[in-house]
Amino acid sequence: MVHGLAGKTKKSILKMLYENRDSFLSGQKISETLGCSRTAVWKHIRELQDQGFLIEAVQKSGYRLTAAPSGLNEAALSSGLETKSVGRHICFYDTIGSTQKEALRLADEGAEDGTLVITNQQIAGRGRLGHTWQSERGVNIAMSMILRPSLPIEKTPQMTLLTAVAAVKVIEDTTGLSCGIKWPNDILYEGRKLVGILTELQAEATFVKAVVIGIGMNVNTEESSFPEELKSKASSLRAITGVKYNLAEFVQSFLQTFERLYELFLEEGFSAIKPLWEMHAISLGKQIRVRQPGGKVLEGTALGINDEGVLLLKDGKGHVSRVYSADIEWS
Amino acid sequence: MVHGLAGKTKKSILKMLYENRDSFLSGQKISETLGCSRTAVWKHIRELQDQGFLIEAVQKSGYRLTAAPSGLNEAALSSGLETKSVGRHICFYDTIGSTQKEALRLADEGAEDGTLVITNQQIAGRGRLGHTWQSERGVNIAMSMILRPSLPIEKTPQMTLLTAVAAVKVIEDTTGLSCGIKWPNDILYEGRKLVGILTELQAEATFVKAVVIGIGMNVNTEESSFPEELKSKASSLRAITGVKYNLAEFVQSFLQTFERLYELFLEEGFSAIKPLWEMHAISLGKQIRVRQPGGKVLEGTALGINDEGVLLLKDGKGHVSRVYSADIEWS
Incomplete structure (x- = not known):
């Protein structure tokens, strides 16, 4: 996370560049919108470039974001x-x-x-x-x-x-x-x-x-x-x-x-x-093995889920039990 | 909390003194039981005294706890x-x-x-x-x-x-x-x-x-x-x-x-x-006001709790509602 007022301004500049990434954004426009000096804008742009953002700077046109570092921001x-x-x-x-x-x-x-x-x-x-x-x-x-x-x-x-x-x-x-x-x-x-x-x-x-x-x-x-x-x-x-x-x-x-x-x-x-x-469920109807948090293992057929989202498991004797939390496996 | 090996020994000494607080406990006995030197025992006793424990030390008899600092330990x-x-x-x-x-x-x-x-x-x-x-x-x-x-x-x-x-x-x-x-x-x-x-x-x-x-x-x-x-x-x-x-x-x-x-x-x-x-319940049967977390206020008679521990509230029209979490007041 970026902290402080300067960090907030830098974030705002990046956001403006993102939203205008098809065209150039003048330093004048950025400085007026955010209420900071053009020198401050230039300084923040340099920092963003150092962080891996590709920002084109063209005299009289302004700045344009051409690529962001890989990953998220x-x-x-x-x-x-x-x-x-x-x-x-x-x-x-x-x-x-x-x-x-x-x-x-x-x-x-x-x-x-x-x-x-x-x-x-x-x-x-x-x-x-x-x-x-x-x-x-x-x-x-x-x-x-x-x-x-x-x-x-x-x-x-x-x-x-x-x-x-x-x-x-x-x-x-x-x-x-x-x-x-x-x-x-x-x-x-x-x-x-x-x-x-x-x-x-x-x-x-x-x-x-x-x-x-x-x-x-x-x-x-x-x-x-x-x-x-x-x-x-x-x-x-x-x-x-x-x-x-x-x-x-x-x-x-x-x-x-x-x-x-x-x-x-x-x-x-x-x-x-x-x-x-x-x-989208892929376990329904399958013969599964259920491993519960305490270590207990149950086997049976996964019938589906009930109206509460609880898994219903039918064992060999036809008894249906509710499975609240577990890992399931099948072969 | 007291940390480390020395801290553990000190805690053990205090425990021994507590369990024997009617009689004297020799430095020899403590050092043998805990597997540390008599000098170490003496050092820990001094630290306990500094913490406010009143520990009597009598030559040839040993140590006896006479009072603990007020509060818990x-x-x-x-x-x-x-x-x-x-x-x-x-x-x-x-x-x-x-x-x-x-x-x-x-x-x-x-x-x-x-x-x-x-x-x-x-x-x-x-x-x-x-x-x-x-x-x-x-x-x-x-x-x-x-x-x-x-x-x-x-x-x-x-x-x-x-x-x-x-x-x-x-x-x-x-x-x-x-x-x-x-x-x-x-x-x-x-x-x-x-x-x-x-x-x-x-x-x-x-x-x-x-x-x-x-x-x-x-x-x-x-x-x-x-x-x-x-x-x-x-x-x-x-x-x-x-x-x-x-x-x-x-x-x-x-x-x-x-x-x-x-x-x-x-x-x-x-x-x-x-x-x-x-x-021990004192709200049962009383006319109460129920203030719920979201700010909603209900009024009615507290009937009691159900088998799940949920409060049952009867309003003026005889309708019974369940109250799960709230502050209650009465006059």
Whole structure:
């Protein structure tokens, strides 16, 4: 994050350049709009160039942004974002241990509803049930959303399923790939993982203080960069399609799609999300093995999810049990 | 907290002195038991004396603890504690901003089930729905328990009611005072507050990671120490009975009582706790005003709690609504 008044001006200049990236923007115009000297504008432009932004400077015409450093930056994320609250406030870190841990901390300190914590490089990512998820610098998406829904606490786990639906939709819209959801929240393509989702809740007695949803998405990792032992388990959109995607646009599409589904969920409940989730579910009808947090293992047929988003498992004797949180496997 | 090997030895010496406080303990015995030199024993005793412990040293007899500094210390809290898990691991701080905040942090870092965070002085206490609760140095109880129950998340708010029952029982056993519980968790005596309870939940989707219960109890505050504006709203056990209580014993009794009720709750569910709660409830049957977190205000008659611990409110038209989290008032 960039701090202080000078940092704020630099961010505003970058935002103006982004929004006018087809034409030149005069130093005069920038200095008038932001109420700072032309020398200050020039100094900030130099700093942005040092950070890797390619900014053309032509006398009498002004400045024009021709390329941004690879990876994400705050201006690219916020410029043109069409959401009401999700991602309206962005905490961007070039490098961070874990966006989820930082988001939980910020949520605890009162961060506003919709705050997005996002980074170019996550060094110590947190995964569901303690699993880890690595993310290279400027290549993939690692982010966490802080949401403050007015919901009974027992309905918050449904937001995990909602997030999985949003991820599958955005991948389909952007890449044309049709992925599957493995209950509750892994996104797979031909059996290999592309997206991991982690939902955490902070509550005070019955009152939901915050739901923090972390998303790790393998976007631009090259096929050759995957370590040998992961090649059969994980993949990236780029490894599958050969295309390198614009990360900022990807994030924006996700936030917009997520917000639409989230509003629908808050208004109509999980029943509005359930058919969308089922449409992409790949574990239904399969013979699965369920490994629960305490270590208990169940086997049976995955019947589907009930109206609360809970997995229904039928064992060999026909007895149906509800599975709230677990890892599932099948052969 | 005391850190390192030397700190551990000092804690062990203090524990030995506590357990033998009726007789002298020779330096030889201490050095043999703990595997350190007699000079080291002598050095640690000097440090304990500097911290305010009155330790008699008599040649050929050894050391004897005659008085501890006022307030709490780790040895006094752990010596003789009869619990299985609650308070078996103690994080003691002479001064801390908030035991609840520290406990949430420790819970997040993996602190074990039953961990107790406790202090002699809480500088920035957290209260339910953002209220604050002040605690003077060495005079009152401010502590937070980290619990990791295997429970569906929607049942965790019932632990607030369970904690209130434990507090009322301990106060009655120790002081003979019969207090009332104002839903969900304030403990009052003649309309003035003695205890505040705050339950917070950390969950990952449907899986409860930790329930952190904070308890602030006005034990030894003198009547004259209450600020004028609080005298009608808050009191302390000492202000009512004139007796100064042993804080460490009070905490131990609480932990023991709490653990018994908690085990009962885990085995038999809230139905085993409900009648105990109702026996002490003072809001039942009253005309009350309910202020919800969003600012919404309801009025009606408090009918009681249902089997889930949720307050039932009957309005003027006879319609019964469920109140999950709110502040209640009556005239």
